Amino acid sequence: MESIIRAWRTAHAEENGKLLASTISLTNTDLEEFAYSTNPARVAEDIFRSLEYENNASRPKITNKTGLEAWAEVYVAFWKVAQALERHDEVEWGQVYAATKDMTQAVIRGFQNGLWDVWQLEVLYTACKYLRYVAIRSDEAKRSNGEDTWKSLEDAARVINRAFNVCLNDRAELAQSRKWGTYYIINILFKTYFKLNAITLSKNILKALVANTTEMPDLLDFRTSDVVTFKYYCGVIAFLDEDYVKAEEHLEMAYQLCHKAAQKNKELILTYLIPTKLLTRRQLPSATLLKPYPLLESLFLPLAKCIKSGDLRGYDENLARGEDWFVKKRIFLTLERGRDITLRNLFRKVYLAAGDSKTRIPVDHFKAAVSWKSGVELETEEVECYLANMIYKGYIKGYISREKGMVVLSGSNAFPGTGV
Amino acid sequence: MTTPPWRAAGGTAVQRPSFHPVAIRKSLGKSNNSSTYPTAQALQQPQQQQQKQQQQAARRTQFPDALKAYVARTFEDCPSENKAEVEVSLKKIITDAFENETVWTIDWATYPLPAAARRQSTTNSDKMDISSGDDSSPISNSPAKNNFNSVSKGSKRKLSSRIASDKNEFAVTRPDKKYKKTSASNYSYEGPDAFKRLDKRYKRHQTKNVFSHYNAMHSALDSPAFAPIVGRATNLEKRYLRLTSAPDPDTVRPLHVLEKTLELLKSKWKAENNYSYICDQFKSLRQDLTVQHIKNDFTINVYEIHARIALEKADLGEYNQCQSQLANLYSEKIPGGHPHEFKAYRILYLLHTCNRTDMNDILASLTPAEKEDRAILHALAVRSAVAGGNFHRFFKLYLDAPNMGGYLMDSFIDRERLAALAAICKSYRPDIPFRHITEELGFENDAECEAFIVKHNAGNFIKTKESSKDEGNSKIVLETAKALPTIEGAKAAAFKKVDIKGQI
Numbered sequence: 001m002e003s004i005i006r007a008w009r010t011a012h013a014e015e016n017g018k019l020l021a022s023t024i025s026l027t028n029t030d031l032e033e034f035a036y037s038t039n040p041a042r043v044a045e046d047i048f049r050s051l052e053y054e055n056n057a058s059r060p061k062i063t064n065k066t067g068l069e070a071w072a073e074v075y076v077a078f079w080k081v082a083q084a085l086e087r088h089d090e091v092e093w094g095q096v097y098a099a100t101k102d103m104t105q106a107v108i109r110g111f112q113n114g115l116w117d118v119w120q121l122e123v124l125y126t127a128c129k130y131l132r133y134v135a136i137r138s139d140e141a142k143r144s145n146g147e148d149t150w151k152s153l154e155d156a157a158r159v160i161n162r163a164f165n166v167c168l169n170d171r172a173e174l175a176q177s178r179k180w181g182t183y184y185i186i187n188i189l190f191k192t193y194f195k196l197n198a199i200t201l202s203k204n205i206l207k208a209l210v211a212n213t214t215e216m217p218d219l220l221d222f223r224t225s226d227v228v229t230f231k232y233y234c235g236v237i238a239f240l241d242e243d244y245v246k247a248e249e250h251l252e253m254a255y256q257l258c259h260k261a262a263q264k265n266k267e268l269i270l271t272y273l274i275p276t277k278l279l280t281r282r283q284l285p286s287a288t289l290l291k292p293y294p295l296l297e298s299l300f301l302p303l304a305k306c307i308k309s310g311d312l313r314g315y316d317e318n319l320a321r322g323e324d325w326f327v328k329k330r331i332f333l334t335l336e337r338g339r340d341i342t343l344r345n346l347f348r349k350v351y352l353a354a355g356d357s358k359t360r361i362p363v364d365h366f367k368a369a370v371s372w373k374s375g376v377e378l379e380t381e382e383v384e385c386y387l388a389n390m391i392y393k394g395y396i397k398g399y400i401s402r403e404k405g406m407v408v409l410s411g412s413n414a415f416p417g418t419g420v
Numbered sequence: 421m422t423t424p425p426w427r428a429a430g431g432t433a434v435q436r437p438s439f440h441p442v443a444i445r446k447s448l449g450k451s452n453n454s455s456t457y458p459t460a461q462a463l464q465q466p467q468q469q470q471q472k473q474q475q476q477a478a479r480r481t482q483f484p485d486a487l488k489a490y491v492a493r494t495f496e497d498c499p500s501e502n503k504a505e506v507e508v509s510l511k512k513i514i515t516d517a518f519e520n521e522t523v524w525t526i527d528w529a530t531y532p533l534p535a536a537a538r539r540q541s542t543t544n545s546d547k548m549d550i551s552s553g554d555d556s557s558p559i560s561n562s563p564a565k566n567n568f569n570s571v572s573k574g575s576k577r578k579l580s581s582r583i584a585s586d587k588n589e590f591a592v593t594r595p596d597k598k599y600k601k602t603s604a605s606n607y608s609y610e611g612p613d614a615f616k617r618l619d620k621r622y623k624r625h626q627t628k629n630v631f632s633h634y635n636a637m638h639s640a641l642d643s644p645a646f647a648p649i650v651g652r653a654t655n656l657e658k659r660y661l662r663l664t665s666a667p668d669p670d671t672v673r674p675l676h677v678l679e680k681t682l683e684l685l686k687s688k689w690k691a692e693n694n695y696s697y698i699c700d701q702f703k704s705l706r707q708d709l710t711v712q713h714i715k716n717d718f719t720i721n722v723y724e725i726h727a728r729i730a731l732e733k734a735d736l737g738e739y740n741q742c743q744s745q746l747a748n749l750y751s752e753k754i755p756g757g758h759p760h761e762f763k764a765y766r767i768l769y770l771l772h773t774c775n776r777t778d779m780n781d782i783l784a785s786l787t788p789a790e791k792e793d794r795a796i797l798h799a800l801a802v803r804s805a806v807a808g809g810n811f812h813r814f815f816k817l818y819l820d821a822p823n824m825g826g827y828l829m830d831s832f833i834d835r836e837r838l839a840a841l842a843a844i845c846k847s848y849r850p851d852i853p854f855r856h857i858t859e860e861l862g863f864e865n866d867a868e869c870e871a872f873i874v875k876h877n878a879g880n881f882i883k884t885k886e887s888s889k890d891e892g893n894s895k896i897v898l899e900t901a902k903a904l905p906t907i908e909g910a911k912a913a914a915f916k917k918v919d920i921k922g923q924i
Contacts, residue, residue, distance in 0.1 A: 027614045027621075091622050133615055199777070240777060327784045333776055336807055381860060385812035391847035393809075399849035402856065408849075 001037035001050055003030045008071070009054040012062045017122035024078045024103065024123060026085065026130050034079065035086035043079050048072045063115070070110045074123075077103035093138040097152050100134045103127055104159055111166050111178060121167075121181040128163050128188050131156050136195070150196055157192045157201075164189055164205065168212055179216055182209070183226040190233040202237055228257050232269055239272050240330060248276045267293045274300055275334040282341055282417065284308060299325065307338050310346030312374040315339060343386060344395040346373055348415045359409045363387070363400070366407065380405075486528035487514070493676060494533050530652050530670075649712060650674055656681045660703035667711040675714055681705055682722060695733045702726040703738075706745075717756030720749050724757055731765070731827045736772070743769065761823050764795035768828040771806055774915075779803070795822045802829070811840035815862030837861045837872065838911040845904040851897040854882060866896075876910040878903045 004023050011020035022028060038046040051071055055062050063071070080099035085091055104127040110116050111124060135156035142149050164185045170178035186205055193201045209216075219227055235250030251273040258266050270285075270293065277283040284304040290297040299322040306314035319326070319335060326332035350369045354361050367383040387407060390396040397410035414420060494510055495503075517523040651672030658673065673681065682705065689698050706726070709719050727742035743766060750759040763782070770779045790796050798821060805814040814836060818829050840861055844852055854866065863869040873879055881903035885895045 025614070027617055085622065133618065197781075242776065327780060330780050332783065333780055333807065336804075339808060379812075382810070382812040385810060385843075385860070388843045388847035389809040392843035400847050401850075402848055402852055 001034055001046065004028070004034055004075070005047075005050040005054050008051070009058055009062065013058065015117075015119050017119045020120060021122035021126040024074065024107075025126055026081065026100075026134075031082050032086045035082035038079065040083075044072065044076050047075045047079065051075070066113075067115050070106070070113070070115050073106040074103055074110065077106050093134065093141045094152075097131075097134045097138040097156075100127075100131050101155070101159060104131045104163070108159070108163050108166055118176050118178055118180060121178060121184075124163055124167075124181060125184050128160050128185060131159060132188055132192055153192060153196055157189065157196065157198075160185060160189050160192060164208075168208065174217055180222070182216070183219075183222050183230050187226060187229040187233065190229075194233075194236075199237065199240060202233065206234070206237070224257055224259075228254050228259075228262075228265065231257070232265070235269070235276075236272055239276060239334070244276050244280050247272065248280050251276060263292065267296060270296055271329055272331065275331045275338075278307075278338055278341070279334065295325075303335070303338070307342045308345065310342055310349055310373060312339070312342055312346065312370065315342045316374070340390070340393065340395065343370075344390060344415065344418075346370065347387070347390065347396060348418055348420060351409060351414060351420065359398075359411055359414070361407050361409065363405050363407055484524055484528065487517075487523065487526075490528040490531060490533075493674070529654060532652075533650065651677075651708060651712060653677065656684050657701060658704045658708075660700045660707065663707065663711070672711055673708050674712070675718065678705060678708055678714075678722075679718060682718075682725070686725070689729065695729070695735070698729060699726075699733075699735065699738060702729070715749060715752065715754060717754065720746065720754060720757035723749065724762070727762070727765075728824060731824050734827065734831065736769075736831060740769070760790060760793040761795050763790060764793070764799040764823070764825060765828055767796070767799035767803060768825055771803055772828065772832040795825065798822055798825060806836065809839070809843065811836065811843070812860060814840075815860065818862050833862070834872075835911075835914040838876065838907060838914050841873075842904070842907045842911045845898075845900040845907050848900045850901070851883070851885065851899050854896040854898055857898060873898070876907065878906045878910075881906075 007019060007023050010016070011023070028034070048068065051068050055068060077099055081096060081103060084095040084099055107124050107127045111120075116123070132153070135152040138152040139150055142152075164182070167178045167181040167185055172178070186209070189205055190202050193199060193205075219230075231250045231254035235247045235254060238244075238247035238250060251269055255266065255269045255273055258269060270289075274285050274296070277285075284307060285296075285300055287297075287301060290301050299318075302318045303315065303322070305311075306318055315338070319332075319339075323332060326335055346369055347366060350365055351358075351361065354365070363380060363384060366387060367378060367380055370383055370386065371377050384400060384402075387396070387400055391398060391400070394416065397414050397416060398408050400407050491510065491514075494506060514523070517526060649667060649669045649672060651674045652669050653671050653673045654677055655673070656677065658671070681701075685698060685701050685705070688694075702722070702725075705722055709715075709722065723742045723746045727739050727746065730736070730739035730742065743762060746757070746762050747766070750757065750762070763786075767779070767782060770782065786796070791800075798817060802814065802817050802821075802825075805811070805817060818826065818833060821829055841857070844857065844860070854869070857863075857873075858866050858869040861869065861872075863872065870879070870882065873882065878898075881899040883897055883899055885897045
């Protein structure tokens with residue numbers, strides 16, 4: 001116990017948030033020693049005494065009696081966490097969760113009562129981070145017992161939401177405001193809501209944030225890591241809302257700011273940025289871009305090649321091949337729209353093959369091309385349907401004359417945006 | 421008169437006041453243990469009883485019809501593992517009734533069943549507030565509940581921190597930048613792989629199933645503190661009334677009555693086809709199932725039948741309520757029903773509501789077996805046709821929908837027709853043969869197609885065109901360029917947000 005409480009004192013002397021946070025971390029190397037250093041009957045008294053001793057030895061004193069009591073609450077709860085993790089042959093994650101929740105709530109209370117300074121926010125981060133982790137383990141354990149539940153994680157989300165409000169609604173001056181913790185906590189909340197498949201709740205957070213935006217520091221003044229994660233989630237939320245323009249903006253920013261070594265994060269961002277760009281700019285990823293990401297490369301590159309060459313069958317096959325992953329990532333329905341572009345590229349080739357500035361092309365030519373490239377003999381009506389859609393969506397400029405069985409293309413710029 | 425021991429037990433507290441002069445309960449709410457001790461009164465009068473026994477011997481072999489029905493009712497809904505127990509208590513009830521001469525006076529139709537004959541019954545059944553708590557509510561099953569409320573209070577800050585902040589009033593830099601100091605301590609900071617280390621460290625704990633203790637504790641808390649009620653009503657039909665308080669067992673029909681109700685409703689629906697009556701009756705039927713926590717193949721049957729009837733009558737709100745309940749019932753692995761058929765409906769329904777998020781979820785949830793089901797394959801093909809704007813294939817699928825999928829597609833067929841017509845009007849010049857529209861948009865005949873176009877105010881653009889080549893043959897065509905703005909307007913109106921009550 002001494003080492004943890006001594007670290008508490010050192011951290012205060014240095015105003016070192018990270019060190020302070022490490023004293024309630026589940027990866028603390030002294031966890032086992034701490035768990036065995038006292039017992040349930042004595043824990044409250046032992047911890048308070050220990051804190052009091054370090055406090056009295058400090059010049060100036062770290063805190064008053066109320067402050068000591070608040071810290072004692074945190075460390076007593078943390079001791080229960082340590083005990084649940086270390087002193088049983090088998091960890092009962094339900095117990096660990098209950099104790100971690102107590103600890104997080106004690107931390108939130110400390111901030112709510114204005115006892116702690118902004119440099120101590122790291123403690124809140126650590127508590128929330130582990131609360132989420134432990135909740136997931138607790139639910140997993142119950143699910144492996146055949147119970148279909150997300151109760152712990154739902155509960156954790158409510159607690160973290162309180163932490164979010166404690167940060168967001170702080171009215172102290174900016175330099176001393178807990179608002180600086182807002183984005184870190186939001187990111188944990190987003191992660192939690194996404195896991196719970198409760199994405200609408202993320203939107204509530206964004207609404208609360210917009211309502212407070214005038215008093216917030218500029219986003220770019222926050223830690224870059226927080227900004228990247230935040231922008232990534234905003235991008236995904238916009239993506240799921242089919243607001244691709246906004247999604248592109250957010251994701252692009254996340255991608256640009258992302259640390260160059262953060263391979264995994266860049267992969268996550270690209271997962272959504274690639275389908276977004278396909279729709280907003282009809283842009284395809286290059287082989288060089290995909291090279292560092294084997295998974296993305298194996299799924300997106302063949303798809304991109306098929307779109308470029310107008311290979312309908314290849315496109316369908318590759319989409320089906322990656323369907324499970326695409327659906328899981330929620331990009332399947334968006335990628336599906338790439339078929340239009342594949343079709344456009346195929347029709348463009350028909351136009352080019354017909355020779356210079358030939359504007360009247362029989363529907364049968366298009367039919368032959370589609371049948372060949374999709375491997376299925378199509379009816380004329382279905383091909384006309386494709387053509388009608390292309391014209392309606394602005395991929396092709398021209399019209400169909402049913403009487404003559406001809407497609408009449410515009411003399412100039414018949415395939416807008418492709419240089420033809 | 422005596423108070424027989426089984427009566428003093430108070431095992432069924434929801435009893436009606438009895439009309440026969442026996443029961444004066446002395447020990448309401450006491451546990452069943454007291455029934456093993458005869459009451460003092462009963463002990464005082466053994467002789468009287470003996471005399472009566474002799475008198476009654478003659479009547480003993482006769483049973484009232486109501487009692488026979490009561491016995492049947494007892495065993496009907498009795499869990500098989502409790503049968504032995506039920507038999508014992510039933511024997512006791514009947515013997516006592518004979519001995520106390522109450523066998524002909526007891527109102528057997530409303531008489532409470534032996535405790536063991538009920539599923540999940542507990543003794544404190546006087547508390548039956550079903551609306552209390554998420555756990556006991558039979559309806560809530562979704563992982564995402566909108567109850568993440570938050571509490572926030574204004575905070576008092578330390579004065580010292582205020583003063584401190586005054587010093588650097590110009591600086592609005594991030595606080596953690598200022599306080600970057602190296603620590604002399606040997607603590608390792610959280611690395612990026614903290615969770616991985618944790619996973620590794622406690623991995624040994626995951627191998628075994630060690631949560632039984634916690635689960636046992638948890639499920640004890642979870643188990644409904646408020647037992648589901650068991651109804652006593654015997655009337656087959658009942659008007660639907662939204663519950664505003666705890667249900668009264670006297671107006672709730674038990675399972676065996678509900679089963680007869682369903683048969684009655686089925687035959688009435690065939691005979692009379694009166695939807696408002698049927699819908700009302702089914703709603704009360706569903707309500708009775710809900711308040712009694714009955715979840716079995718019969719429940720599924722009721723919801724499926726109601727869903728199909730609602731589909732037939734294009735009552736999508738009611739259909740949707742049934743569907744969401746069915747989804748829950750299927751996911752609880754209750755046997756019976758037609759999960760594939762209804763999954764296909766669900767896909768079509770999501771097309772109707774343009775709900776892409778749920779559509780993605782349902783695509784993710786499809787199992788290989790489901791992907792081979794005819795109805796689901798059809799629904800998936802419809803989805804893909806709608807997504808790709810392939811109206812040619814879409815209307816072919818419309819004419820070839822399995823089960824009742826056609827009824828569901830009816831709900832968005834007009835919308836899709838307008839979308840297709842808009843594309844046609846935009847792309848065909850100078851006009852399009854009327855017959856082509858009829859065929860491509862899945863109309864049964866030209867008249868139906870004409871009615872559709874006239875309904876959307878584009879009737880003026882249908883023209884007769886004299887063909888120069890064909891000998892005097894005239895053709896009916898739609899003037900595409902002129903019709904386009906009108907059709908575009910109608911399409912935009914049709915695609916406005918679909919709003920349906922009971923939407924999930």
